[in-house]
Amino acid sequence: MQTSILLTESSNIRPIANDNNADINKVSKEAAAFNNLPANIQTALKQKKRIVFIANNPSISTEQLEELLRPDDVLVLFNDFIHADFFANHTLISTLPKLLFFRQIGDSKLHFGLPPRSNNVSVMKRMAKAAPLGLLLSNRSYQFPTPEDDPSPHDDPITAERILTIPPAIESLLQSERYHSVLSEHHPVVDDYPSFKDIHSSAPSSGFLLYRLLLAARAHLQDIQKAELPLQLLMLGFNDNDKTAHFWQGHNWEFERQEMSSPPPEVEVIRQY
Structure with missing residues (x-):
């Protein structure tokens, strides 16, 4: 599924309720x-x-990534991410730290990109050995669901090659604070986000949620490190709605598109069609 952060007309919107816990406050x-x-x-x-x-x-090629990526990068990948073997095996790119984000499917036990849905868990063990790896799940930790827990199995039909359960090596990563964390879709970084009150699970897109999270995280780093400039952010392949094959109506694409049209300093957006 293509991750996008841009897009359509909005109606019936409301800010997400801020249900932050005491620690965040x-x-x-x-x-x-x-x-x-x-x-x-x-x-x-x-x-x-x-x-x-x-x-x-799909228009992002491995050749483009080889030209673009540098030894001082941290990569952010989404759900059933593209070019998995390339990211795990390439001489340079395998050594780059990687944050993998897995979005909860509605309010089910499942997350996109993890078993029993289509996944790349076979390469995660290699990734963890080659470079720092982070597994960030939205809303809840992994629940070890079965195919019977899938609320819409026809959206992602099972194939013979599909890994249906988490292997022990990945289970250990999901049980470690070094590797794993859970991100609420109602985190304070998106407390101004206008969700749609008439659409169940309406919330920011994965790309926009992680963008806001890391935009805030870099501000914290700049403060504690007394840096003159913040970390650079590069957004690759996040398209306009008229060029994108998939966009869910529960994301407020118009809001996201408007914000990303004028990115702050040290943020670059590369459209990729």
């Missing part, structure tokens, strides 16, 4: 964003210079 929004990241990604961000968000856009 005790710190700044920026510190809360940084603290919500897996521990080894926090460490990696202190040592690197750029965060690269890579959408699941």
